[in-house]
Amino acid sequence: MASEPRNMSALRYKPIKVKQLHLTQSELHSNPLITNNMELKKFNCCICGKEEDPNEWVKDCSEKLVKYQMCFTCNHWREQHELDHTTRGEHGWAVINGSHYTLYPHTNGIRGMYGRTYKIEFNDGAVVDCDNLWHQGDLNKAAKYWRELMPDNAVIRQ
């Protein structure tokens, strides 16, 4: 795992409640990572320190990376954390051994995890059977910041 940057500017990051896809005009003009010609500069992620070139991504994505000064991976986890605490709701997501999952209702269409039924027991005692579970990734492979922000909240019962 990459070492954490010394000046842990991750503390500057405060999860927001409202999703905003594009930078506002004032954010565009005040952001030091954007030149006067509206070119995006390379930067180091404020969470893990990795160098990120926002120009490698499509506009919707690159603007978010610049807005939060995060690499692609850290921004992925930022979005997961925000969705967990806004639209997904209680028992709509789970972190199990560091793996992040979302729980969706049964559908006759494509189901996550090949449609296998999992019995998920949350830390609050709720037990949910889900045959449409989707995996967003392994927080154990992310910067320590995200693993600490998103501890396990459930286990799988067989």
Ligand SMILES: [Zn+2]
């Ligand atoms: Zn990062």
